[in-house]
Amino acid sequence: GAVVSQHPSRVICKSGTSVKIECRSLDFQATTMFWYRQFPKKSLMLMATSNEGSKATYEQGVEKDKFLINHASLTLSTLTVTSAHPEDSSFYICSARPDGEAFFGQGTRLTVV
Amino acid sequence: GEDVEQSLFLSVREGDSSVINCTYTDSSSTYLYWYKQEPGAGLQLLTYIFSNMDMKQDQRLTVLLNKKDKHLSLRIADTQTGDSAIYFCAESPNSGNTPLVFGKGTRLSVIA
Numbered sequence: 001g002a003v004v005s006q007h008p009s010r011v012i013c014k015s016g017t018s019v020k021i022e023c024r025s026l027d028f029q030a031t032t033m034f035w036y037r038q039f040p041k042k043s044l045m046l047m048a049t050s051n052e053g054s055k056a057t058y059e060q061g062v063e064k065d066k067f068l069i070n071h072a073s074l075t076l077s078t079l080t081v082t083s084a085h086p087e088d089s090s091f092y093i094c095s096a097r098p099d100g101e102a103f104f105g106q107g108t109r110l111t112v113v
Numbered sequence: 114g115e116d117v118e119q120s121l122f123l124s125v126r127e128g129d130s131s132v133i134n135c136t137y138t139d140s141s142s143t144y145l146y147w148y149k150q151e152p153g154a155g156l157q158l159l160t161y162i163f164s165n166m167d168m169k170q171d172q173r174l175t176v177l178l179n180k181k182d183k184h185l186s187l188r189i190a191d192t193q194t195g196d197s198a199i200y201f202c203a204e205s206p207n208s209g210n211t212p213l214v215f216g217k218g219t220r221l222s223v224i225a
Contacts (some may be wrong), residue, residue, distance in 0.1 A: 006155075043217040044156075044200065049210075051195035093155055095212070100144060102205070102213050108157035 002028050002098050013112055015083055021079045021108045022093030024066025029074035030096040035067075038091040038107075047092075048079040084112045119202050119216035126224050131189040133219045135202030138183065142204040145178060145186045146213065150199045159187070159200075189221075197223045 003026040013019050014086040023033055031052045048069055049057040056069035066088075068080040081088050093107040116138045119179070125131045137145070146161040162169045162176045169176045175188040189196055199220050203213040 034212040036212075044215045046212045049212065097205075097210055100205075100207075100209075101158070101161065102146065102203075103158070104148075104156040109153070 002096070002101070002107045003101045004030075004094060004096050005007075005010055006093045006094055006108055008094045009106055011111070013110070015085055015112055016083055018080055018082045019084055019109075019110060021081075021092055021094075023077045023079070023105050024095075025075045025096050025098075027037045028096075030075060030077070030098065031076040032096070033071065033096045034097075035069065035077075035079050036093045037093065038093065044093065047079075050079075052077075068089045081110065084110070088112050117202055117216035118216050119200075119219045121217065122222070124222045124224060125192050125196060127192060129192055130177060131187075131192045131196065131221055131223075133187045133189075133200050133202075133221065135185040135187075136183055137185065137202075137204045137214075139204060139206060139214070140183065140207040143207050144185075144205045145172075145176075146201075146203040146205075147176065147185075150201065150218070152198075156201070157159055172193050175200055189224040192223050194220075194223045195224055197221055215217050 005024045007022045035047045036067040038044045047062045050069045050071040052071045060065045071077040088113045094105045118136045146158040147159045173190045177186045199218040201218045202216040
């Protein structure tokens with residue numbers, strides 16, 4: 001099946017710094033990618049839809065200036081958590097749907113200290 | 114809006130069958146998925162079923178779909194300790210570039 005690669009898998013950063021998470025489609029082109037967030041012992045909540053060459057679409061309650069999404073090519077979408085705070089600590093995971101089936105990256109566990 | 118519901122916990126003995134249930138509200142759901150998430154890991158697609166199917170079997174996994182009742186179940190035969198994980202049900206109305214809607218996940222504990 002298709003492969004979605006997410007990097008890094010784990011990151012620890014200091015409060016106030018920014019962290020970039022990359023999501024790559026390795027063997028297909030993805031005009032759209034989805035970014036989810038998962039709190040401990042909770043389900044995945046859609047944060048935003050990343051569209052190649054245009055602005056991302058954010059879900060209600062997600063701050064677009066806090067979570068910057070860039071989808072500059074057909075194989076790469078990035079999520080930057082700006083001025084991170086401890087409450088941003090979470091598991092972030094990206095997804096793409098070539099031909100209907102949904103594939104997920106390995107996820108990034110962000111810890112802000 | 115769309116909603117997917119699952120029971121939160123299930124505990125079974127090793128060797129028994131596990132049945133994880135899921136209900137959804139979107140009558141236009143076309144794709145229905147089961148994902149497995151082990152502690153600290155990402156999502157692993159276990160299986161999926163199209164809405165025009167009633168059942169799909171893949172080795173120890175059997176998915177049953179009752180479209181009339183909008184009920185989906187995942188049966189794991191001969192459950193092993195390695196099956197302990199969180200299982201997420203998810204649905205999507207189409208095959209296009211739309212996100213999946215997830216249930217809250219069912220935590221399966223397998224007792225040796």
